[in-house]
Amino acid sequence: MQNANFDDDKVIAPLLPKVERQRLHDTVVEHLRRFIVEGLLEPGRKLNERELCETLDISRTPLREAFKVLAAEGLIEISPNRGATVAKMTEAEIRETFELMSGLEAFSGELACERITPAEIAEIKSLHYAMVACRAQNDLAGYYSRNQAIHDRINEAARNSALRQTYISINRRLQALRFRSNYQTPKWDRAIEEHEAMLEALDARDGKRLSTILRHHLLEKRDAVLQLVSTERAPDTQP
Known part of the structure; x- marks a missing residue:
């Protein structure tokens, strides 16, 4: 099975509903975690903030807060020079x-x-x-x-x-x-x-x-x- 192409809005858009504002923080984390688990964001991939904000219909602030949670879980890595990438285990x-x-x-x-x-x-x-x-x-x-x-x-x-x-x-x-x-x-x-x-x-x-x-x-x-x-x-x- 091949991973979905995250750059193809026609593939990603129908998969998940837009984020509900009342549960913004938790929902963003859940959505990103699901993207990673199901391979929509594959190991080693650099996370494009603009694309993710458009896909989830959110601003960069809750997205970056979600990045911190996922980094603490070991699902992504955040580098001052490279930004956020999906973690890749040896x-x-x-x-x-x-x-x-x-x-x-x-x-x-x-x-x-x-x-x-x-x-x-x-x-x-x-x-x-x-x-x-x-x-x-x-x-x-x-x-x-x-x-x-x-x-x-x-x-x-x-x-x-x-x-x-x-x-x-x-x-x-x-x-x-x-x-x-x-x-x-x-x-x-x-x-x-x-x-x-x-x-x-x-x-x-x-x-x-x-x-x-x-x-x-x-x-x-x-x-x-x-x-x-x-x-x-x-x-x-x-x-």
């Missing part, structure tokens, strides 16, 4: 961050099995069925958002605020890579199978099993992303 950073995330997800699964409520399990099952429906419609964005919501609900069900804050911080750095790892259809189907196994472990309150599934799930994502990144960067190494 292969070593990708490997290490996914390994850390696999541990956070595994621990979340263990605690969730001890503390999750029947209502929370029902919500996760509902998200799973919605994710499967998106797969049937080849709706990658819908599939991904529900996929991530499932992982997020498991983390919330762990009921550990320190784990929660660390999880959110690390996951934001990986979201764009996790999204791209689903470009190949077989990976969608494999993820669905693994999510079905997660639901079975949750139903059984089997923390060790869910922990193992989640760790394996994230390490598979790591390998898929590293393979993708290696393939994309290979031409850059040619003489």
Whole structure:
């Protein structure tokens, strides 16, 4: 799947509504984060303030405030000389961050099995069925958002605020890579199978099993992303 061309207003304009003034700051951050996750703003890309202001129908002040938030999250980098660019992780950073995330997800699964409520399990099952429906419609964005919501609900069900804050911080750095790892259809189907196994472990309150599934799930994502990144960067190494 190719990234959308951000310079093409006909491509970008229909994707998101104009920013509502009452939620200006949060909405600008959400929009930019989504642009980055879905590849509309790819790693290493310089952010053009004029284009973004026109696309979001905002002034430069809230845009620059949003840049500061995204820089703190590690999604963009701000340089006095170059302005803002979308952050680009090295292969070593990708490997290490996914390994850390696999541990956070595994621990979340263990605690969730001890503390999750029947209502929370029902919500996760509902998200799973919605994710499967998106797969049937080849709706990658819908599939991904529900996929991530499932992982997020498991983390919330762990009921550990320190784990929660660390999880959110690390996951934001990986979201764009996790999204791209689903470009190949077989990976969608494999993820669905693994999510079905997660639901079975949750139903059984089997923390060790869910922990193992989640760790394996994230390490598979790591390998898929590293393979993708290696393939994309290979031409850059040619003489």
